[in-house]
Amino acid sequence: xxxxxxxxxxxxxxxxxxxxxxxxxxxxxxxxxxxxxxxxxxxxxxxxxxxxxxxxxxxxxxxxxxxxxxxxxxxxxxxxxxxxxxxxxxxxxxxxxxxxxxxxxxxxxxxxxxxxxxxxxxxxxxxxxxxxxxxxxxxxxxxxxxxxxxxxxxxxxx
Amino acid sequence: xxxxxxxxxxxxxxxxxxxxxxxxxxxxxxxxxxxxxxxxxxxxxxxxxxxxxxxxxxxxxxxxxxxxxxxxxxxxxxxxxxxxxxxxxxxxxxxxxxxxxxxxxxxxxxxxxxxxxxxxxxxxxxxxxxxxxxxxxxxxxxxxxxxxxxxxxxxxxxxxxxxxxxxxxxxxxxxxxxxxxxxxxxxxxxxxxxxxxxxxxxxxxxxxxxxxxxxxxxxxxxxxxxxxxxxxxxxxxxxxxxxxxxxxxxxxxxxxxxxxxxxxxxxxxxxxxxxxxxxxxxxxxxxxxxxxxxxxxxxxxxxxxxxxxxxxxxxxxxxxxxxxxxxxxxxxxxxxxxxxxxxxxxxxxxxxxxxxxxxxxxxxxxxxxxxxxxxxxxxxxxxxxxxxxxxxxxxxxxxxxxxxxxxxxxxxxxxxxxxxxxxxxxxxxxxxxxxxxxxxxxxxxxxxxxxxxxxxxxxxxxxxxxxxxxxxxxxxxxxxxxxxxxxxxxxxxxxxxxxxxxxxxxxxxxxxxxxxxxxxxxxxxxxxxxxxxxxxxxxxxxxxxxxxxxxxxxxxxxxxxxxxxxxxxxxxxxxxxxxxxxxxxxxxxxxxxxxxxxxxxxxxxxxxxxxxxxxxxxxxxxxxxxxxxxxxxxxxxxxxxxxxxxxxxxxxxxxxxxxxxxxxxxxxxxxxxxxxxxxxxxxxxxxxxxxxxxxxxxxxxxxxxxxxxxxxxxxxxxxxxxxxxxxxxxxxxxxxxxxxxxxxxxxxxxxxxxxxxxxxxxxxxxxxxxxxxxxxxx
Numbered sequence: 001x002x003x004x005x006x007x008x009x010x011x012x013x014x015x016x017x018x019x020x021x022x023x024x025x026x027x028x029x030x031x032x033x034x035x036x037x038x039x040x041x042x043x044x045x046x047x048x049x050x051x052x053x054x055x056x057x058x059x060x061x062x063x064x065x066x067x068x069x070x071x072x073x074x075x076x077x078x079x080x081x082x083x084x085x086x087x088x089x090x091x092x093x094x095x096x097x098x099x100x101x102x103x104x105x106x107x108x109x110x111x112x113x114x115x116x117x118x119x120x121x122x123x124x125x126x127x128x129x130x131x132x133x134x135x136x137x138x139x140x141x142x143x144x145x146x147x148x149x150x151x152x153x154x155x156x157x158x
Numbered sequence: 159x160x161x162x163x164x165x166x167x168x169x170x171x172x173x174x175x176x177x178x179x180x181x182x183x184x185x186x187x188x189x190x191x192x193x194x195x196x197x198x199x200x201x202x203x204x205x206x207x208x209x210x211x212x213x214x215x216x217x218x219x220x221x222x223x224x225x226x227x228x229x230x231x232x233x234x235x236x237x238x239x240x241x242x243x244x245x246x247x248x249x250x251x252x253x254x255x256x257x258x259x260x261x262x263x264x265x266x267x268x269x270x271x272x273x274x275x276x277x278x279x280x281x282x283x284x285x286x287x288x289x290x291x292x293x294x295x296x297x298x299x300x301x302x303x304x305x306x307x308x309x310x311x312x313x314x315x316x317x318x319x320x321x322x323x324x325x326x327x328x329x330x331x332x333x334x335x336x337x338x339x340x341x342x343x344x345x346x347x348x349x350x351x352x353x354x355x356x357x358x359x360x361x362x363x364x365x366x367x368x369x370x371x372x373x374x375x376x377x378x379x380x381x382x383x384x385x386x387x388x389x390x391x392x393x394x395x396x397x398x399x400x401x402x403x404x405x406x407x408x409x410x411x412x413x414x415x416x417x418x419x420x421x422x423x424x425x426x427x428x429x430x431x432x433x434x435x436x437x438x439x440x441x442x443x444x445x446x447x448x449x450x451x452x453x454x455x456x457x458x459x460x461x462x463x464x465x466x467x468x469x470x471x472x473x474x475x476x477x478x479x480x481x482x483x484x485x486x487x488x489x490x491x492x493x494x495x496x497x498x499x500x501x502x503x504x505x506x507x508x509x510x511x512x513x514x515x516x517x518x519x520x521x522x523x524x525x526x527x528x529x530x531x532x533x534x535x536x537x538x539x540x541x542x543x544x545x546x547x548x549x550x551x552x553x554x555x556x557x558x559x560x561x562x563x564x565x566x567x568x569x570x571x572x573x574x575x576x577x578x579x580x581x582x583x584x585x586x587x588x589x590x591x592x593x594x595x596x597x598x599x600x601x602x603x604x605x606x607x608x609x610x611x612x613x614x615x616x617x618x619x620x621x622x623x624x625x626x627x628x629x630x631x632x633x634x635x636x637x638x639x640x641x642x643x644x645x646x647x648x649x650x651x652x653x654x655x656x657x658x659x660x661x662x663x664x665x666x667x668x669x670x671x672x673x674x675x676x677x678x679x680x681x682x683x684x685x686x687x688x689x690x691x692x693x694x695x696x697x698x699x700x701x702x703x704x705x706x707x708x709x710x711x712x713x714x715x716x717x718x719x720x721x722x723x724x725x726x727x728x729x730x731x732x733x734x735x736x737x738x739x740x741x742x743x744x745x746x747x748x749x750x751x752x753x754x755x756x757x758x759x760x761x762x763x764x765x766x767x768x769x770x771x772x773x774x775x776x777x778x779x780x781x782x783x784x785x786x787x788x789x790x791x792x793x794x795x796x797x798x799x800x801x802x803x804x805x806x807x808x809x810x811x812x813x814x815x816x817x818x819x820x821x822x823x824x825x826x827x828x829x830x831x832x833x834x835x836x837x838x839x840x841x842x843x844x845x846x847x848x849x850x851x852x853x854x855x856x857x858x859x860x861x862x863x864x865x866x867x868x869x870x871x872x873x874x875x876x877x878x879x880x881x882x883x884x885x886x887x888x889x890x891x892x893x894x895x896x897x898x899x900x901x902x903x904x905x906x907x908x909x910x911x912x913x914x915x916x917x918x919x920x921x922x923x924x925x926x927x928x929x930x931x932x933x934x935x936x
Contacts, residue, residue, distance in 0.1 A: 042338045055321035057337040064326040 001047040039070040080121035090130035177219040192307035193220035207240035216240035245274040261357030295861035304358040310350040319571030376770035380418040384666020386759030415544035424855035431746040432775025455790035467494030469697035475704035476668035479755025483679035484808035485784035492793035496685025500674035508645035515821030516675030520663025531627030537635020541846040567906025583835035595621035630660035649827035666760025673758035753779035842927035848917035868915035871904035893925035
C-alpha cells in the first residue's frame with residue numbers, strides 16, 4: 001500500500017520511541033503517508049494503523065482530529081487561513097473572503113483547475129504576524145494583506 | 159492510608175485513591191457520566207466537579223488523587239454551580255426527545271438534569287444533528303443524543319480488547335463511530351448499551367417494547383457457557399423482554415456476553431413447543447400430559463421388559479438444570495439402566511472411572527485475574543467463554559504471560575506471549591513437548607514415552623514461561639475437552655501442572671457441565687457413555703433439553719441411532735424440524751426462565767434461580783415432569799414437592815460451593831501420542847451462536863457476524879493443494895455425509911486442515927467433530 005521509501009521513513013520515526021510504543025509515531029506516520037499519497041484515504045489510514053500495530057479506529061481518531069491531515073483529495077496547493085480570534089481581529093476573515101472571491105471557491109472546496117484548495121484553519125501560533133495563512137502545511141505566510149495574497153497566488157500559479 | 163474529609167465526614171482511604179473512590183467509600187454520591195469503575199479515567203464529562211480546599215478552581219473528582227488532609231466539598235455553592243454549568247453545556251446539543259427515547263426512566267442524564275439542569279434552556283440556536291451509525295443487529299444508535307463520555311470507546315478498547323469504536327473529529331464535530339463502514343463485531347458488544355449513560359446506544363431487540371418501570375426485575379443465571387453469569391431478567395405480562403447483568407464481582411463482574419444478554423429472544427420463538435405431542439401412525443397429534451406420560455411410562459416399561467433396561471439410554475444437555483439432570487439419572491438408574499450422559503460433544507471417554515471428581519476450573523474464577531502465567535490448550539477462547547477470556551485479557555494486560563496451544567489461530571484479543579498452532583492430531587504431541595521441556599528445565603523426570611519427543615523452540619518457550627511463573631495455570635478449553643485424545647491431553651496437562659506447580663483446570667463448556675457430574679448424569683461403572691449410547695443403537699432414548707443432531711459429537715451417527723430406536727422421548731422447550739422425524743413423544747419442558755433450578759458453574763459455585771415467568775402454554779418444569787414420570791413408572795424416591803427438595807437430595811444440603819465434588823486429578827491414564835492422521839483433518843469449532851438450543855433461535859444473534867453460515871476454511875497451501883479457490887463452492891465429505899459449503903481462506907490454520915463448524919444444520923450431515931474428510935471442488 002505505502003511505498004518502501006515511506007515505510008523506511010516511518011521506521012525512522014518509530015525508532016524514536018520505545019519498542020513497545022510504536023503507536024507513538026502515528027502522527028508522523030500519517031503525515032508521511034499523506035506526503036506520499038496526497039491525502040489520507042481510509043485504506044491509507046488502516047495501512048498506517050496496521051503498520052504501527054494499533055486499531056484502525058485509533059489512527060482514524062488522530063487523522064480526523066488534526067486539520068493538517070486531509071481526508072479528501074486536495075488541490076496542488078492547500079491554503080489554510082487562520083480565522084481564530086487574533087487573526088480575525090487583524091483581518092483574517094477578510095483574507096478568507098478575499099481568497100474565496102479570488103479563487104471562486106468556498107472553504108473545503110478546490111478550484112476547477114485543481115490548483116487550490118481553501119481551508120479554514122486553527123491558530124498557527126504566530127498571532128503577532130496576524131493575519132497568517134499556511135500553504136501545503138509547511139510554508140507559513142505572515143501579514144497577509146490583499147497585495148501579499150495576490151503576490152502569493154501569482155507565485156504559486158507560475 | 160490518607161486522611162480525607164468529604165463534606166465534613168473524615169475517613170481514611172488507601173494511597174492512590176481518587177476523590178471519587180473516597181466519596182464512594184464515604185457513601186457520598188457525586189454526579190458523573192464518563193467515570194466507570196471498570197474503565198480508565200477520562201475526566202471528559204466534567205460532571206463530577208467538586209470543590210477542593212485551597213484549590214482555586216473546581217476539580218473533577220474522578221481524576222483528582224486524594225492527598226493527605228484534603229478537604230472536599232461536593233455540595234458547596236462552588237461545586238453545585240460548577241455542576242450546573244456543566245449540565246447546561248451537556249444539554250446544549252442534547253435533544254429533548256425523552257418521550258420517544260428508550261433510555262427514558264433509566265437515563266443518567268435525565269436523572270441528573272432533574273437535579274442540576276435549568277427549567278428552560280438559554281440556548282436558542284440550532285442543535286447539532288449527528289448521523290446514526292450502524293453498530294450491527296444488537297445495538298441501536300441515536301448519535302444525536304451522545305454526550306461524548308467515551309465509555310463505549312474505552313470499553314471496546316480495554317475490556318473487549320479491540321478498539322472498534324472511537325471518537326472521530328473534535329470539539330463540536332466530535333462523533334462516536336466505528337472505523338468507516340465497519341460495525342461492532344465483539345461478542346461483548348451489548349455491554350456498551352449498559353454503559354451508555356444516555357439514549358445514544360440502546361438495545362435493538364428490546365427497542366420500543368417497554369419502559370423500565372413497567373417491567374418486573376427477577377434474578378436468574380445464564381444457561382450458556384461455564385461461567386454462569388448472574389442475570390436480571392426483566393419481564394412484562396409474563397414475557398421476558400430484556401436481560402441485564404446482575405453485578406457479581408466473583409463471576410461476571412458487571413458484564414454480560416451478548417449470548418447471555420440476547421438469547422432471551424428464543425424464549426418467545428415460534429418454534430416453542432407448547433403442548434405434549436404424540437406420533438401416531440406417522441402423524442403428530444396433540445395430547446394431554448396424562449396421555450403423553452402414560453405413553454412414555456408404558457414404552458419404557460415395555461422396552462425394559464422385552465430388551466432389558468440396558469436398552470434404554472438418556473442424553474441430557476449440559477445446559478439442563480441440576481434438578482433435571484439428577485432426576486433423569488435417578489429415573490434411568492431406577493429402571494435399571496446406567497446409560498445416561500450429558501457430555502454430548504465429548505468423544506474420548508478414557509478418563510471415566512479415573513477422575514477424582516468433576517472436572518472444573520481448578521481455581522476460583524476471580525483468581526484468573528491474578529495469574530502471572532497461563533497456558534490455554536485447545537480453546538476458541540473468545541467465542542467459547544467470552545467473559546473468562548476477558549479476565550485473561552485483563553491478566554495479560556497486567557503482565558501475565560498467556561500462551562496458547564491450539565489448532566486454529568483466531569484472534570483472541572488477548573496479548574499472547576507464545577503460541578503454537580498445529581493440526582488436531584498433533585496437539586497431544588505438542589503438549590508432550592511442553593511437558594518434556596518443562597521437566598528438563600525443572601530437573602524432573604518423565605516416563606519413556608515422553609522422553610522420546612523432540613522439543614520445538616516454541617514449546618520450549620511456552621514451558622520456560624510456565625516454569626518461571628509463581629502463579630501459573632494450565633487451562634483446557636472446549637476444543638481440548640472435545641478432542642479425540644482428550645484423556646491424553648488431560649493427563650499431559652496434569653503432569654505439566656505438577657512439574658511447574660501450576661493450577662490445572664477446565665474452561666467449563668456449558669452452564670452445568672460441573673453440575674452434570676455432581677448430579678451423576680454421567681455414566682458410572684457399567685453404564686454407557688454418550689458415544690456408546692449412540693454407537694450401539696438402543697431401543698429407547700430419553701433426550702433432555704438436547705438437540706442431538708446439533709449438540710452431539712457425531713451428528714451422522716446420532717441421527718442413525720435415533721432413527722433406528724423404537725421410542726425416542728424428547729423433553730425440550732422447542733420442536734426442531736428434524737426431531738419430528740425420529741421422535742415419538744414431545745414433552746414441552748421449561749427453559750431456564752420458566753422453571754426453578756440450579757446451575758453449578760465451572761468454579762463449582764452453586765447458583766439457584768427461580769422461574770421468572772409462567773411456563774408458556776402447557777409447558778411444565780422439567781423436574782416436575784420427571785418426578786411424575788418416576789411415579790408412573792412406580793419408582794421409589796420420586797416424592798419431591800419442590801425443586802429445592804431435589805437440589806437438597808442431589809447436593810446433600812445447601813452448599814455454596816461443591817468443592818468436595820471437584821477434582822481434576824486423573825490416575826492411570828494411558829498416554830496416546832500416536833500421530834496418525836492421513837488426509838485432511840477436520841478442525842471443528844462450535845460457533846458461539848450455534849452452541850445451544852436457545853442461541854440458535856435468537857433472531858438478533860443469528861443476524862450477527864458470528865452467526866454466518868459455516869464455511870470450509872483452509873490455509874492458502876491447503877487450498878492450492880486441493881485446487882480450490884476461496885469463495886468457490888466445495889463438497890465436503892465425511893463418512894457417508896456430504897455438505898456443500900463455500901471455501902474460505904483462513905491463514906491461521908495448519909496445513910492439511912479444514913475448519914468446518916459443528917452445531918449447524920449445514921454440517922449436521924457430517925460425521926465426528928474430529929476426523930478426516932475430503933474436499934472436492936464443485
